[in-house]
Amino acid sequence: MRLLALASLLALVAPVQAWAQGSVNVYNWSDYIAEDQLKVFEKDTGTKVNYTTYDSNEILDAKLRTGKSGYDIVVPTASPFFVRQLAASLYLPLDKAKLKNWNNLDPEIMAALAKYDPGNAHGIPWMWGTTGIGYNVAEISKRLPDAPVDSLRMIFDPAVVSKFKDCGVMMLDSATDVLPAALKYLGLDPDSKKTEDLAKATDVVKAVRPFIRKFHSSEYINALAGGNICLAFGFSGDVFQARDRAAKAKDKRDIAYAIPKEGSLLWIDVAAIPKDAPNPANALRFLDFLLEPKVAAASSELTGYANGNRAAFALLPKDISGNPLIYPPADVRNRFYTITAGTPEQTRERTRLWTTVKTGR
Amino acid sequence: MRYVIALPFLWLGIFFLLPFALVLAIALGTNAPDSVPPVDLGIGLKSFTLLFTDDLYLAAWLTSLRIAATSTLVALLLGYPMAYAIARAAPRRRPLLLMLVVLPFWTSFLIRVYAWMGLLDENGLLNQFLRWSGIAANPGTILGTEWAVQLGIVYAYLPFMVLPLYAVLEKLDVSLLEAAADLGARPIAAFLTITLPLSLPGVVAGCLLVFIPAVGEFVIPDLLGGTETLMIGKVLWDEFFTNADWPLASAVAICLLVLLAAPIALFQRQQARGPEPARERRR
Numbered sequence: 317m318r319l320l321a322l323a324s325l326l327a328l329v330a331p332v333q334a335w336a337q338g339s340v341n342v343y344n345w346s347d348y349i350a351e352d353q354l355k356v357f358e359k360d361t362g363t364k365v366n367y368t369t370y371d372s373n374e375i376l377d378a379k380l381r382t383g384k385s386g387y388d389i390v391v392p393t394a395s396p397f398f399v400r401q402l403a404a405s406l407y408l409p410l411d412k413a414k415l416k417n418w419n420n421l422d423p424e425i426m427a428a429l430a431k432y433d434p435g436n437a438h439g440i441p442w443m444w445g446t447t448g449i450g451y452n453v454a455e456i457s458k459r460l461p462d463a464p465v466d467s468l469r470m471i472f473d474p475a476v477v478s479k480f481k482d483c484g485v486m487m488l489d490s491a492t493d494v495l496p497a498a499l500k501y502l503g504l505d506p507d508s509k510k511t512e513d514l515a516k517a518t519d520v521v522k523a524v525r526p527f528i529r530k531f532h533s534s535e536y537i538n539a540l541a542g543g544n545i546c547l548a549f550g551f552s553g554d555v556f557q558a559r560d561r562a563a564k565a566k567d568k569r570d571i572a573y574a575i576p577k578e579g580s581l582l583w584i585d586v587a588a589i590p591k592d593a594p595n596p597a598n599a600l601r602f603l604d605f606l607l608e609p610k611v612a613a614a615s616s617e618l619t620g621y622a623n624g625n626r627a628a629f630a631l632l633p634k635d636i637s638g639n640p641l642i643y644p645p646a647d648v649r650n651r652f653y654t655i656t657a658g659t660p661e662q663t664r665e666r667t668r669l670w671t672t673v674k675t676g677r
Numbered sequence: 678m679r680y681v682i683a684l685p686f687l688w689l690g691i692f693f694l695l696p697f698a699l700v701l702a703i704a705l706g707t708n709a710p711d712s713v714p715p716v717d718l719g720i721g722l723k724s725f726t727l728l729f730t731d732d733l734y735l736a737a738w739l740t741s742l743r744i745a746a747t748s749t750l751v752a753l754l755l756g757y758p759m760a761y762a763i764a765r766a767a768p769r770r771r772p773l774l775l776m777l778v779v780l781p782f783w784t785s786f787l788i789r790v791y792a793w794m795g796l797l798d799e800n801g802l803l804n805q806f807l808r809w810s811g812i813a814a815n816p817g818t819i820l821g822t823e824w825a826v827q828l829g830i831v832y833a834y835l836p837f838m839v840l841p842l843y844a845v846l847e848k849l850d851v852s853l854l855e856a857a858a859d860l861g862a863r864p865i866a867a868f869l870t871i872t873l874p875l876s877l878p879g880v881v882a883g884c885l886l887v888f889i890p891a892v893g894e895f896v897i898p899d900l901l902g903g904t905e906t907l908m909i910g911k912v913l914w915d916e917f918f919t920n921a922d923w924p925l926a927s928a929v930a931i932c933l934l935v936l937l938a939a940p941i942a943l944f945q946r947q948q949a950r951g952p953e954p955a956r957e958r959r960r
Binding site (some may be wrong): 374375377378380381382383400403404406484489491528529530531532535540541543544545623660661664667668671674675676677 | 708710712713715731732733736798799800801821835842900903904905907912915917918920921922932
């Protein structure tokens, strides 16, 4: 009996040992890597990948701030999360000499990312995309045949949005995505932190508030796909997901995505190594693996997002690399904008303004 | 024996007092976004004073109280007849009926709330039925309103109301009611003068079990509610996750606890003190 207890205890301890020695703990967005590639990495390096997923930047942020998260690789969105985590020195600087695939990265995306992380010292761009307008083609054209679908007027002009109140409008519940877009709509600097500019942006959103069913950062995927709403301001990849789900549904709905011609907030998800990572050497090896063109290409094929790997571009199927909504042409890319994090006081002011927009208080 | 009695206190100490002390310590510290964890410990009341300079927190708290109170009342009005019926059912059928009350717990809470979204959506099952049956051609949607939040809370917490009520009603001596009938009391009078007062501990327990978690509820308003339904759980989430201000989030949590615990403790003391003079008189 005692022998049996000892044996089961050993069985419990043994995997922990292996885990502590040759493994890498990856914490990534759900559906964000071609998982067969993980097996390739395990076979090539003999390092076990403990792969877990999350679906909210805030959860990741709280885990990192608590300390000792136990993760070797995490993939936060560049702004505002990766930036404010950088300010708290939560990441290890990358030893680029050990990243032999570094030069595969796309210089344009690297330059955008360097605004947050000078010299790209702490992270590599994994996937990127835009913030724009998702809509139900049939419902929109029924109500407003010449709707300005590729303009921010679609979501910020009360005369336009009011037409779609009855079929449902949703907007991201995120001050850092919607207020910069409202500033852009007004022709102001989308990164402005000035109180008077933010007040003007708040007024823009308040004017369309009566026509918006809900502010939520993920519900619009199902709502668009299921025909419960006809218009959403959201992330490119999420709208693509809604489009694919709607196309598979019984009563096929045509969901489309448009990048606002005024400009779009560029989001980049960054792979980085937390400062207290238990296996930093394996983490570097894993980052280098992510930089291999075939890994990035296989993952883009799965997710439908653009990746930050220029060498992977040639390996992509035409329906991804040739899709102007995934890899937009230069004139659209030139109107991308990014925003900086700002001080904690500015964050608080922005959140407070946002609550005012949503609740009238 | 003494150790056995100490066990609940140990439990209370480890799982309530210790975490509470930690939260209090964070609430008294200052926000330090650039350190891990993002708090500088110390004794300061900055986070608490901020709570009182902005009426957002008071408004959110009042909304939460209002929603929790109405949900509790509805749960009581639904749960009491249910518990009564189960307690009066044939003894061999009671286990089955109780099982039916508890059965929803076998499915994840989150999935059950999600299921309500599927029912209440614009193109959800409810509206599909209304359109199909011709009751309403354009029924509108209650998903995203306060009604949906109340419905969700009543649905999710109803078993917590039914079970303590059942426990009390089941023990109730039926011969008391027979005696009342013999003395000429109508069923309603007998219910009001005998059953209801004797089941009061169950009513109080059930109401507390529904009311307290409902005040701090986050998932139900997030999924079923609209944007304008400002509840304290959402405010706390914003402070902790969006603003990453742990001290302020902790201060909100402490105020919530104190404002809830004080009236409950007072009520409990009243309850405990109440019967004593009566007992003395009897002597």
